[in-house]
Amino acid sequence: MQLLKERIKKEGRIVSGQILKVDSFLNHQIDIDLYNEIGKEFKMLFSDVPVTKILTIESSGIGIACITAQYFGVPVVFAKKAKSKNIDGEVLTSRVDSYTYEKSYEIMVSSKFIKPEDKILIIDDFLAKGKAIIGLNNIVNSAGASVSGVGIVIEKGFQEGGNIIRQMGLNLHSLAVLDKIEENGDIVFK
Amino acid sequence: MQLLKERIKKEGRIVSGQILKVDSFLNHQIDIDLYNEIGKEFKMLFSDVPVTKILTIESSGIGIACITAQYFGVPVVFAKKAKSKNIDGEVLTSRVDSYTYEKSYEIMVSSKFIKPEDKILIIDDFLAKGKAIIGLNNIVNSAGASVSGVGIVIEKGFQEGGNIIRQMGLNLHSLAVLDKIEENGDIVFK
Numbered sequence: 001m002q003l004l005k006e007r008i009k010k011e012g013r014i015v016s017g018q019i020l021k022v023d024s025f026l027n028h029q030i031d032i033d034l035y036n037e038i039g040k041e042f043k044m045l046f047s048d049v050p051v052t053k054i055l056t057i058e059s060s061g062i063g064i065a066c067i068t069a070q071y072f073g074v075p076v077v078f079a080k081k082a083k084s085k086n087i088d089g090e091v092l093t094s095r096v097d098s099y100t101y102e103k104s105y106e107i108m109v110s111s112k113f114i115k116p117e118d119k120i121l122i123i124d125d126f127l128a129k130g131k132a133i134i135g136l137n138n139i140v141n142s143a144g145a146s147v148s149g150v151g152i153v154i155e156k157g158f159q160e161g162g163n164i165i166r167q168m169g170l171n172l173h174s175l176a177v178l179d180k181i182e183e184n185g186d187i188v189f190k
Numbered sequence: 191m192q193l194l195k196e197r198i199k200k201e202g203r204i205v206s207g208q209i210l211k212v213d214s215f216l217n218h219q220i221d222i223d224l225y226n227e228i229g230k231e232f233k234m235l236f237s238d239v240p241v242t243k244i245l246t247i248e249s250s251g252i253g254i255a256c257i258t259a260q261y262f263g264v265p266v267v268f269a270k271k272a273k274s275k276n277i278d279g280e281v282l283t284s285r286v287d288s289y290t291y292e293k294s295y296e297i298m299v300s301s302k303f304i305k306p307e308d309k310i311l312i313i314d315d316f317l318a319k320g321k322a323i324i325g326l327n328n329i330v331n332s333a334g335a336s337v338s339g340v341g342i343v344i345e346k347g348f349q350e351g352g353n354i355i356r357q358m359g360l361n362l363h364s365l366a367v368l369d370k371i372e373e374n375g376d377i378v379f380k
């Protein structure tokens with residue numbers, strides 16, 4: 001997605017060598033016009049598969065999932081990371097090791113909201129080691145439902161997540177795949 | 191907002207006497223059509239004040255803020271609850287006591303994204319004791335910016351948050367104000 005790649009090149013910042021920060025438009029401050037272009041792109045890429053619900057994970061996937069859902073005409077469900085009073089009853093869970101937060105955590109979805117007949121499109125902002133997507137896929141499987149596709153905004157192509165997800169046979173589309181970050185900080189896409 | 195109140199009466203569930211759960215359409219599974227009606231209502235209610243950015247807090251405010259921002263044509267900024275690699279540089283912080291999570295936590299916004307000239311509309315899903323809104327208001331004030339309004343989807347009118355926020359002189363609009371929850375579980379609106 002050319003518009004996204006241009007935006008990453010223009011506003012993305014590299015910190016600590018390998019961490020791409022896109023907080024001015026994607027995951028802290030949010031450019032809603034860009035989110036709409038992302039939503040349209042996902043609709044085009046997944047136009048040939050059935051989608052009854054979009055599943056994402058808190059927090060930075062939620063906004064992208066909501067704007068994207070407008071183009072599919074389906075509800076969003078977001079997996080929660082911490083047990084609170086706001087989730088009760090029977091839950092589907094999976095454990096995720098987080099690269100960003102350097103800890104592992106449980107993700108959970110109320111079993112009411114994913115049924116065996118659901119065709120799920122998983123949406124998230126980043127794909128690095130693939131742990132969050134594997135956790136979401138586990139939750140969909142444990143509900144007896146199926147994953148129609150996985151839509152990622154930015155895939156870090158130099159980490160293993162993309163290969164793992166593709167080898168699992170999941171229908172993955174990433175809107176921008178980073179090939180490498182040069183020593184001078186230049187971002188190269190695949 | 192009549193549509194919202196009808197939906198709360200139809201699908202809201204009361205647990206432990208005082209906790210209203212609206213997880214089938216508002217904050218776990220999300221009805222995007224309802225979010226759009228909420229966004230239009232906020233635009234109508236705040237049409238007479240300047241708004242340059244919408245500020246919310248992760249996680250359940252993000253989707254509402256993103257859909258609402260489409261009607262204002264402004265970016266969204268969401269406050270983060272945990273220090274991660276995804277936030278760096280100078281940050282604006284405030285401490286919040288959470289009713290839902292029974293603990294206190296720091297919320298933070300990168301100082302790059304709220305400037306003195308900004309006119310901020312704060313959006314959140316629930317207002318109970320008002321702690322999150324006070325924290326967001328503190329962050330806006332510490333940036334030297336001003337709060338044009340506070341838009342809440344569901345205000346628990348039997349808790350003190352609404353009065354506190356109004357007494358602070360903030361321009362608060364709540365789309366549904368709960369008056370009380372009857373012993374039989376009936377929900378009464380103000």
